[in-house]
Amino acid sequence: MxxxxxxxxxxxxxxxxxxxxxxxxxxxxxxxxxxxxxxxxxxxxxxxxxxxxxxxxxxxxxxxxxxxxxxxxxxxxxxxxxxxxxxxxxxxxxxxxxxxxxxxxxNSIVLIAPKDSRIDNVTITQGFDLAKLAGDGRIATGDVKSVPAGKCAKAALEKLGAWQAAEPKFAMAESVRAALTLVARGEANLGIVYATDAKVEPGVKIVGTFPAESHPAIxxxxxxxxxxxxxxxxxxxxxxxxxxxxxxxxxxxxxxxxxxx
Known part of the structure; x- marks a missing residue:
């Protein structure tokens, strides 16, 4: 037993x-x-x-x-x-x-700059000159062909009449967080990301918010x-x-x- x-x-x-x-x-x-x-x-x-x-x-x-x-x-x-x-x-x-x-x-999309940037308080309206604002630097966002934040950024800029001049200055990232990192490191003068991304990254500041009517609902x-x-x-x-x-x-x-x- x-x-x-x-x-x-x-x-x-x-x-x-x-x-x-x-x-x-x-x-x-x-x-x-x-x-x-x-x-x-x-x-x-x-x-x-x-x-x-x-x-x-x-x-x-x-x-x-x-x-x-x-x-x-x-x-x-x-x-x-x-x-x-x-x-x-x-x-x-x-x-x-x-x-x-x-x-x-x-969510919403915002324009960001490195924390120590001189750029501040940008009014984003019809005809605003994003290309001029970026100067000789780059503008980071997600790939406008596939990444949702990038697609939204392009749609907004086209609606506002700012895409054509700014397009050559864009650095397309594999994700919105990758774009956020480029700006935080100072590798891009500006970036377009979700407001929620900017909120959690101490290395950037929000300098402008895109009007909700300028892009499809997120x-x-x-x-x-x-x-x-x-x-x-x-x-x-x-x-x-x-x-x-x-x-x-x-x-x-x-x-x-x-x-x-």
Missing amino acids: LRISGFFTALVIFVGASLSPAAAEDKTITVFAAASMKNALDEIDAAYTAKTGVKFSVSYAASSVLARQIEQGAPADVFVSADTDWMDYAISRKTINESSRVNLLG VYPVAANMTAKDGTSGYLTFLRSSAAKTILEKYGFKFLVSPTI
């Missing part, structure tokens, strides 16, 4: 050890999120982990890069895009569960991947909660939905 008991004890220990990595994996949610979400989402994820024990693996990059990685089979559970176009793209490729989609956040949709883990819906619910709203608004985002809890 003692031998049998010892055998079953060993078996239980063996089975438990063999199952523990899978159990741990089940409690990890993989999130692909727009680079501009990093600071706020890191704090939200920490709050969710403290509440539930669920851990996170998060990849931050341009929404265009993330949407294409998901299309190619990257194992994401959640996609947070910085514009509706790339979420629409992912849905069209049948990689995102459309029924889980929520247009969660809003909307951040969030949704689950078609192959998302079972626990993903709880996290999406938390993103719509009052607790998440408080964190997101602290970082300057506009909460576009009514809190769920």
